[in-house]
Amino acid sequence: MTQRRPVVDALLEFQRRRPISFHVPGHKNGLLSGLPKELKAALAYDMTELEGLDDLHAPNAAIKEAEDLLAGAYGSKKSYFLVNGSTAGNLAMIHAVCGEGDSVIVQRNSHKSIFHALELAHVKPVYVAPEWDEASKSAAAVALSSIVAAMDEYPEAKAVVLTYPSYYGVASSELEAIIEFCHERRIPVLVDEAHGAHLAAGEPFPVSALAYGADVVVQSAHKTLPAMTMGSYLHIAGELVEERMIGKYLRIFQSSSPSYPIMASLDDARAYIQNYSVHDKRDFLEKRLYFISSIRRIPALEVVETDDPLKLLLRVENRGGFQLKAALEQTGVYVELADLFQVLLILPLSKPWHAYPYAEIRSRIKEAVHSVRLLEKRVPEFRPGYPKPVTVPELSFEEVDLSVQEWVPYTRAIGRISSAMVTPYPPGIPLVTAGEKWTVEKVEELSDYLGAGAEIQGEHRLSEKLVSVIPW
Numbered sequence: 001m002t003q004r005r006p007v008v009d010a011l012l013e014f015q016r017r018r019p020i021s022f023h024v025p026g027h028k029n030g031l032l033s034g035l036p037k038e039l040k041a042a043l044a045y046d047m048t049e050l051e052g053l054d055d056l057h058a059p060n061a062a063i064k065e066a067e068d069l070l071a072g073a074y075g076s077k078k079s080y081f082l083v084n085g086s087t088a089g090n091l092a093m094i095h096a097v098c099g100e101g102d103s104v105i106v107q108r109n110s111h112k113s114i115f116h117a118l119e120l121a122h123v124k125p126v127y128v129a130p131e132w133d134e135a136s137k138s139a140a141a142v143a144l145s146s147i148v149a150a151m152d153e154y155p156e157a158k159a160v161v162l163t164y165p166s167y168y169g170v171a172s173s174e175l176e177a178i179i180e181f182c183h184e185r186r187i188p189v190l191v192d193e194a195h196g197a198h199l200a201a202g203e204p205f206p207v208s209a210l211a212y213g214a215d216v217v218v219q220s221a222h223k224t225l226p227a228m229t230m231g232s233y234l235h236i237a238g239e240l241v242e243e244r245m246i247g248k249y250l251r252i253f254q255s256s257s258p259s260y261p262i263m264a265s266l267d268d269a270r271a272y273i274q275n276y277s278v279h280d281k282r283d284f285l286e287k288r289l290y291f292i293s294s295i296r297r298i299p300a301l302e303v304v305e306t307d308d309p310l311k312l313l314l315r316v317e318n319r320g321g322f323q324l325k326a327a328l329e330q331t332g333v334y335v336e337l338a339d340l341f342q343v344l345l346i347l348p349l350s351k352p353w354h355a356y357p358y359a360e361i362r363s364r365i366k367e368a369v370h371s372v373r374l375l376e377k378r379v380p381e382f383r384p385g386y387p388k389p390v391t392v393p394e395l396s397f398e399e400v401d402l403s404v405q406e407w408v409p410y411t412r413a414i415g416r417i418s419s420a421m422v423t424p425y426p427p428g429i430p431l432v433t434a435g436e437k438w439t440v441e442k443v444e445e446l447s448d449y450l451g452a453g454a455e456i457q458g459e460h461r462l463s464e465k466l467v468s469v470i471p472w
Contacts, residue, residue, distance in 0.1 A: 002069060003275060007054075007267040010062035011045050011260060014052055024048050024257070047260045056081065056258040057251050066267045073274040074200055074210055076235035078243050080250060081266045082218075083258040086194045087113040089218035089234040091120065091253045093190045094161065096216075096245035098123045102158040105150045108386060109139040109429045110163050111192060112457075115421060119397045119434070126154050127393075129386035133170050136306050136313060137341045139386070139429070141165075141172030146389040148181065153390060155185075163192045164209050167337070167427040168344060169311030171206035179213045188215040188240040197233060197269070198224040198310060198349050201276050204285070206307050215241045224310055224349060227269035231262045276349070283352040285309065291347075291358045298366045300373055304342070312345040316369055320378040322452040327372045331364035337426040340380050340448055380448040393435030395470065400434045406471035407461060410446055413438040416469035420459035424449050430458075438469070 021028045030043030049055045054063040063081065071079040082089050094117040098104050104118060108127040118125050128150050133140035141164065151157060160182050165171040172178070179189045191209040193199075197219035199208040210217045217235045221227035234250070236243055288309060295314075296303050304313035314335075316324050325338035335343040348356055394417045395403070405419045418432045431449075432442050450462060460467050 003271060004069065005264075005267045005271050006062040006065040006069070007260070008264045010053055011047065011264055014047065014050070015044060019050075023050065042261060045261055045264065048257065053260065056083065056254070056263065057256070063263065066263070066270070069274075070233060070266075070270045071235070073270050074208075074233070074235050076210060076217075076237050078236045078246075080234045080246070081258075081263050082232035082234055082250070082254065083230060083262045084254050085113075085222075085230045086111075086192065086218045086220045086232040087116075088250065088253045089232055090114050090192055091117045092234065092246055092249035093216040093218060093241070094118065094123075094159070095121050095249045095252075097159045097188055097190065097241055099158075103154045103156050104159050104161060105147065105154065105157045106161045107142050107163050108391075109166070110161065111194065112421065112423050112425075112428045112430055114161060114163075114192060115430055115433050122398065123158075124396065125393065126150050126157060127391045129389050129391070130166075133166075133168075135304060136166075136168040136170055138166060138168045138170065138339070140168070140170040141175070142178070143389075144174040144177050144181065147178050150390045151182075151185065151187070157187060159188050159190055161190045161192070162209075162214075163194075165193075165195055165206055165308055167195060167429075168313065169195070169306035169308030171307040175209060176207075176212040179209075183213065183238075183240070186240065188238075190214070190216045190241075191218070193217045194220040194232075195223055195308070195311075197221045197227075198273060200273050201281060201349070204309055210235055210237055213238065216246065221266055221269045224346065225269035226265070226272055228259075228262045228265040230259070231266045231269065233266070233270075273349075276351070280351045284350050287350065287356070287358065288347060291362070294358070294362045295365055298362075298369055301365070301369050310347050310349060312347060313342045314345065314365070315342040316372045318377040318379055319372050319375060320380070320452050322454060323372050323375055323378060324368065327368035328365065330371070331368050333361060333364050333368065338452075338454075339424075339427075340452055378452070380452075387439075387441070391436075393433065394437055395435040397434060400470065403470045405468040407466045408469055409465050410438075410443060410462065410467045411465070413467050413469055414440055414443050417472065419468045419470050422446065422456060422458040422460055422467060424454050425457040428457075438467070 027033045030040045054061040090113045100122040103124045105126045109130045128142045128146045130139040191214040215238045219233045222231045300317045302315040321338035321342045336346045421430045423430045
């Protein structure tokens with residue numbers, strides 16, 4: 001364990017020199033900024049690659065030391081700071097391993113950034129359907145049997161891309177076996193572990209994919225650790241992925257003007273989790289238990305725990321998740337996401353001196369639940385959206401790009417090939433990707449999302465009830 005934070009220390013030391021700026025950025029250490037003083041104060045540390053501050057793309061001083069400490073904290077062969085979010089890491093790991101025309105086995109409930117990476121790399125995705133987790137009412141992990149079936153059908157696959165744990169905190173009981181199976185065939189396993197930067201804290205949190213032997217793991221430090229938004233980590237383990245290629249594509253996909261406040265927050269987040277003690281964890285778990293016990297006494301509120309103690313699901317009897325989300329926001333409580341059934345809370349990975357107002361929060365949740373129960377009943381009937389364990393798109397990304405679009409009412413899109421990705425956000429898992437067919441289940445699910453008022457991203461005109469398809 002170490003309390004040292006090299007990037008933080010370098011920025012503090014630089015500021016002690018009282019520097020005068022004749023360099024970028026143009027706000028000149030905040031002097032020219034018109035931001036409110038609370039925001040303006042941070043600009044004194046919004047630096048560029050100056051003497052003493054190192055360079056993310058060629059680190060040899062503070063940033064290199066910080067990344068070495070990161071690798072030590074997570075037990076990786078090599079680790080990197082990401083300032084463009086886990087998106088940059090997902091793009092880099094797929095490009096580092098896969099070439100144009102390669103087949104890649106991909107967990108179908110991956111984040112949209114994975115699908116963007118596949119499209120940019122011009123690969124041939126082989127989608128593996130996840131298992132449905134009834135407890136969390138969400139698509140969770142893929143089964144080993146499905147990976148085996150995909151590999152048997154597409155033995156030429158160059159990589160397996162997985163998501164672990166799920167957005168809802170559901171872990172796979174077969175991840176280690178999947179990784180071992182892939183390694184027997186010399187196939188690298190790339191894991192989007194966006195919601196797992198805190199797993200280094202150990203039990204009772206799920207085991208990280210790094211500990212199971214995954215070859216590349218990308219983590220969103222900003223999601224569960226005290227890092228700034230867009231701050232993420234990429235870790236390399238094993239010998240199946242070239243460090244040189246990862247570095248190359250990170251230089252391509254990351255900004256040439258990386259944010260020093262984000263890097264400082266990544267340095268701080270690493271120190272935070274590396275020094276997260278047994279005492280800290282015990283205190284967090286006690287506060288968590290108190291909070292859960294208190295809100296379970298609220299009438300009509302169902303509280304669901306998943307594999308990750310940092311995640312909590314709340315449901316109100318015979319009401320939808322978007323209804324509950326809106327009611328909570330009226331009380332000043334903002335959740336991570338809502339879906340058709342529930343809302344998701346990400347709890348703070350606190351230490352004993354952090355005062356989180358759990359008693360006040362319980363009061364607000366009780367108020368929200370009371371107001372939701374006055375609304376009309378709205379709970380859709382669930383329809384699984386993945387009827388086959390292994391599928392491939394009807395058209396490649398290139399074939400979609402070369403085709404013309406036709407706009408049709410989404411209710412008439414059944415059996416048609418989508419020309420664009422349509423994604424409820426959050427969680428950012430595409431309902432349909434470019435080249436896939438609209439099925440009855442997908443159209444009905446889209447209708448449910450629209451009826452609930454969900455935010456839908458992608459190339460669509462759903463305000464007019466239209467989606468784009470290939471005119472075949």
